[in-house]
Each structure stands twice: as C-alpha cells, then as structure tokens.
Amino acid sequence: MRWNTIKGLLLKHCYTSLNSLDRIFDLFYWPLLSLVLWGFTTYYLKGYLGNMIVAIFIGGATLFLFFERTQQDISVFILEDFWSRSLFVLFTSPVTATELIASTLIFGFARSIITLGALLIAGSLIFSFYLFSISAIWVLVFLFLLILLAWAFSFFIIGLVYRYGMKIQVFAWSITWLIQPFSAVYYPVASLPPLLQKVSWFIPLTHIFEGFRELLATGTIHSTFGLWYAFFVTIALLFLSVLYLERSLRKALKEGLFVHPI
C-alpha cells in the first residue's frame, strides 16, 4: 500500500462528503433524528416504566446508529464511484483494491466517530444520558465489536455491488435494518417468539445488545461468553466477506463491470 494513493483517496472521500448534501445528512440528520424520536418516546414512557427505559433506548439507539453508520458509509462511498461513472478512471489509475478498501475504512471510521460524537452530545444535552458513564471500558468493547461487524457487512455488500452492480444497491441501506428486529437491539431476546429466539442467538449483534442491557441492569457483565461468541463469529464473517469481495472483484475484472457498470 502506498501512502500517496491512500491520501488521494481520502481526499476524494473528503471532497465527496463536503460537496454532497446527502453525505452531510447521512452524518448528522438521520442519526440525530432517530435518536431524538426514540428519546422523546422514552421520555414519555419514563413516567410509567422508570428511568432505566431512557438508558435502554437512548443507549441502544446510539450503539445501533453507530453500527448502521459505519456499515452504510463504507458501502455508500464505494457506490459513489458507480453513481458518478468514475470506475474507469479509478481502476485504470494505480489504485489497488486494498488501497481503495483501506481508505474507505479509514474515512468511514472517521465519519462514524463524528456521528457517535454528535449522538453522545445530543444524548447528554437533550436527554441527560451519557453512554460512557455506564462503563467506558465495556462501551469501548461494544463499539469495537460493532465496528468489526459493520466492516464484515460492508465487505459483503461491496462484494455484492462488484458482482451485480447497482441493481442490488438497496442492500447497502437495508441490511442493518433487516437484521435489527432479530438482534434484540431495543428489547431482550426473551421478547421474541421461541423460533426467532433461536435465530437471534446466532446473530453476533444480539450478544452485544444483551451485554449492554445486562451492564445497565447490574453494572457489570457476569459472563463474557456471549461477547466472545460475537467476537469469533464476527472474525469468521470478516474472513468470509473479504474472501467473497476478492472473488467478486476478480469476476468484475473478468466480465468488465468497471468498463460498463450496471
């Protein structure tokens, strides 16, 4: 990997972010809007269900929106090159796939940190809830796992885009929402029907949010088995998604997707 290439690609992502109202909205508008909606709903419910409900929903929303942002940003910045028909120029330049992905990960990470910052500030100022006050260490563990999982999802989506082109771009936005109902983000796994509970325990995201709720309720996490499970499954997914991405890229070069994007 060459630093000047990464720097050039980071500059491209940066200009894309600054020149596009869509990308600015992605950064602040949608995450904050979701947080505020959940926040006011829980503020209303607080009177009936107690203070814990605010922490569960605002904390859950913050973590999930961070996960969603990280996953979407990477996929969207790869799709940008399809939308602007600039794949030809990009792939005839000395840019390698590794450099392209690395730059997108770095930039996506920076953007997701900005979004997280905005969510934390909004949570503190509007709803008097500061996520890191629960346990800075555990919250960092949750965020770390969420980043890895978001990357695995992104690599899979990029692989799909390189294989099938823009016709499957809807997955870039919908994949996180597709698994959300089964991942116990805002409610415990026990709330799901028995069959879906079994499905839910397979999803790494479930263990992160179950862990988060346990931390809220007891102040600690008694068994780290679930989080280790989430970690190893995420690593396996990362490996598989990178493999899939690499194969998709080879297929794209064979079939000329970058010459005639579909």
Next chain:
Amino acid sequence: MGALSVTGLVKKYGDFTALAGINLTVKKGEFFGLLGPNGAGKSTLINIIGGLLSYDAGTATAFGLPLQEVKQRMNVVSAYADLHSILTVEQNLRVYAHIYGVKDREKKIADLLSMFELQHLKSKRSNHLSSGEKSRVMLCKGLLNDPELLLLDECTVGLDPDIAEKTRRILLAYQQRTGATILFTSHYMHEVEELCGRIAFLQQGKILKIGTASVLKQMIKRQIISIDFVKADPALLAFLREKGVIITHSEGNTISFELHEEDEKLYKLLNRLFQQGYKIKDLKITKSTLDDVFIKIARHEI
C-alpha cells in the same frame, strides 16, 4: 524490448470472442494507432492494458514488466469515462495528482489547465461540464503524471475542430518532448494519419494488418479517375463501357470511374479517347484513403 508487448492475447465473454490471439509490439517512443470498426476489439485491448479487464490467455507486458506494476508510469484517457461527478475539475485533478504521486501538484495542475484552456472551469463540478470540456479535463488527468505509456481511446470525441487540432498538437509535442509511447484509437482517420507512425487494423478481435498509413492504403490498390470533358455525350459513355470501364458517377460533362492503381489502362484509355476526338478540360486522380480502407474492412470487402 518494446514499450508494450502483447502476445497471443485472448479475451472472451461467454461464447463471444472479443480478442482472438492478438500479437502486438509497440516500440518505445512510438505513436501507435489502433483502427477498426465498432466491436473490433480496440477498446477491449486498451481496457486490458489499462487494468480494467482480465484476459483469458496470452501475455501482456509494458517495459518488460507485468501491467499491474507499471500503472504509475502509464495513464489512460477514454471519451466514454467520467471523472468523479460531484467533485470540481480542480478537486478531481488534485485527487489523481496524489494517486499518481505527482510532485509539485498545484503547479502541474495549473499548467495543464492552462494548456487545455480550462482555467475558468477549475471550480466547476464535473457533472456540469459539456462533453468537450469533460474530454479536455480527462486529457489533463491523462498527462498529470507525465506518463511513459499513454493510452488514448477516442479522446478527441466531442471536441470542436479547433480544440481537437490544438489537442493533437499538444499530444504530438508531449510525445516529442518526453519520448512517451502512445497508443491511440480514433474514428477520425485524418487524426490517425496525422499522429501515428504505425497503425494496426483490427477486425473481429484480430489484427488484420500493421503498417504505416501509406502501407495500409496499399490494401486498396484502386484510384478514382474523374474526367471533366468539353462535351460528354451518350456515345462517350457507351464507348467507355465498351472498353470495360466501370463508371461510378456521371453528371453533366464529368464522368468518374474506378481503376486499379497498378493498371496501365488509364494511359491506353486516354490515348483512345484522344484518337476518338474527345477533348478533356480537367482530369483528377484520387488515391485511396484510410477511410476507404476502413470502410472496406468494415464491410468485409478486404
């Protein structure tokens, strides 16, 4: 060692063979033209060399190295590609100046914008440019890294004649100044003839002929003879037909017909016409052009 060496290159899309075993060596410092009808395989070849397409068989190297290893030393310009649409002209060039590791980036960008008369557009977004302006920005991108190997795929499409002529001058001057190797495709035969030392004619994924423009024109050994008579009557037409002349055009006192270039028929025919008392005001001989060769190839007449 050629600047570009391609041996037995095959590219297939399912059952369709886009390149059927291309062999080509382009010498260092050569301005080399690729000609052929649509679908002949010119762009496929350029896309493979540019790194956009993989190939099924054969080898392709530049400066004796695998293509992937020389990307920093080459550049590709295509009329059918776009820069990043929501970035301005200057932002696009800055991004690629970084990617190609250009030193003194801002000066280089300013020089290229000035060379292609684009300074006034530097803050304009790429998606707001006309097709001619886009082509010029692409050419700026193409020269950013002073490439040793430059691939130009119909890069003058959309340019008005004045800008196209300036562009050709810039490209020729660049090639003469740096000794770069340029692979050039165009549907404008006069451009190819003006710029390229050697030309390869492609048809259905194969190279039919490689040579200079004059060598290629020898593929059609025909000339058009146009004679303006003082008076052309039906008897004259009958006389010419009787002598086996195939008349291609007849209007007023002017009669045009085709003859083989090496034929001595014209000399004999003119003698017979003089003997018959026909007077000639003017005589024009048109040799075959690259356009003629192109058309004949496209129509499978060669």
